[in-house]
Amino acid sequence: MTQQEHTAPITDPIICRCEEIRKSEILQAIEMGCRSVTAIKKYTRAGMGVCQGRTCARLIEQILIASGISPQAAVARDKARFPIVPCPISAFNGSDKEDQVDAPSI
Amino acid sequence: MRRQFDCIVIGGGYFGCSIAYHLSKAGKATALIEQKEIASGASGANFGCVQVQDSNMGMSLTLTLRGIERMRTMGQELQADIGFEPFGSLIVAEDAAQLQELENLYQQKKEAGLDIDWLSAAQVLRAEPNLAPKRILAATRYTQAKIYPFHYMYALVKKAREQGLTLMEHTPAASLWMEGGTCKGVILCSGEALRAEQTIVSAGSWTREFCQTAGLDVPVYSVKAEAFVTEPLKPFLNNFYSSAGFFTEAHGQEAAATSLCIHQSHHGNILIGETAKPDGRAELAYADMSSVEHCAHIHALLTRYFPALEQVQVLRSWVTRSPYTESCQPVFGPSSVEGLILAAGFKSAAILSPVVGDIVAQLVVKGKAGVDLSEFIYV
The missing domain is CATH 3.30.9.10 (D-Amino Acid Oxidase, subunit A, domain 2)
Structure with missing residues (x-):
């Protein structure tokens, strides 16, 4: 890569790095009528990856505000849901045993 | 404040979005009222299956087969990639x-x-x-097939808005507006009254409670x-x-x-x-x-x-x-209340949505469905 290529501005940055969703796709979702982080998540899958939006949600909020959505609406959080960290199905065995299943580190 | 429409559709899921699209396409001034966001109920919580083989027999199957054929070209019609794929x-x-x-x-x-x-x-x-x-x-x-639900529903609404649909998200409806036994429209939780000649309730799990405001006992x-x-x-x-x-x-x-x-x-x-x-x-x-x-x-x-x-x-x-519904047949068609059409309790939603939208538009525009709805539940 040349010096120029290396420092050239990225025109369509990846916003959700887990699912590799680019800014253009976020903007397209807004164009299609999505008005919240949750709606954009459902439309583009940004935020559905392993980190569940920890990286991209804030960026998506900023894109929403930049596109004219009110800050109040833009920062409405997508709901955190069980399991809070990725968890193997083997941990759901419903037994009374006190076994701990260590969540693998991400 | 009061606003006037030809039609009001309650519920922004598979059926509501399709009905709103078909009514707008038919030239009816329509409002789509959704308590949260498009696809917030069961329509936004499924696996995107376009389900054929477990359909009820009779008219349900007829409409199901029509539905999958319509789904094949829906992406083209809506000028959007709805993720349709035989599966x-x-x-x-x-x-x-x-x-x-x-x-x-x-x-x-x-x-x-x-x-x-x-x-x-x-x-x-x-x-x-x-x-x-x-x-x-x-x-x-x-x-049969699969689709990407959100692409489908947002595409329906976008096309409908291009054809004049008024979309109201984050707008919970309080009750049907009843006058002398006729449905005149909808009263929103905000207190605003919306008037319409025809109100269509396609609110899935919220249909039963909402229709009680018209004195109806809808078995969904x-x-x-x-x-x-x-x-x-x-x-x-x-x-x-x-x-x-x-x-x-x-x-x-x-x-x-x-x-x-x-x-x-x-x-x-x-x-x-x-x-x-x-x-x-x-x-x-x-x-x-x-x-x-x-x-x-x-x-x-x-x-x-x-x-x-x-x-x-x-x-x-x-x-x-x-x-x-207990029989797995939907509550679908004109209701016993003048000015009120019901569309809820379908066994499979994605596949029937294009056809149901079309039939509701026929009902509103021509006064008749064009198909025999007698197998479905009438309330």
């Missing part, structure tokens, strides 16, 4: 009782001319190599339905896989039931459902939370049928209210 479906008999039901389903669909296959246990294992052997008896297989009930999604895997499942007990066991007013419905998305994630608990039994405080029973039941089902999934990680759970 196989397996309905699997796990025990003798289910086997009997499945044989009936197979015979009925075969006689109706569907290209449906009967698979022996061995053939099912060849279709789904990750299925544990000796756990199931047989299956029916049919090539709901269960709390739960699902998981896993991390992405390499190709693992080739079809939509569901237990033959899925519909009958998962929808009922008695106890919580879990039957397996499993599908691998285009991106590799495994979608796993579903535990259902009758709505009345799901304590209000926990209505939106995943249950311990769901965890334990899914673990038991997967250990039994797809043991390799035991080590796979769940990324997220979700919960929805899934509507149903």
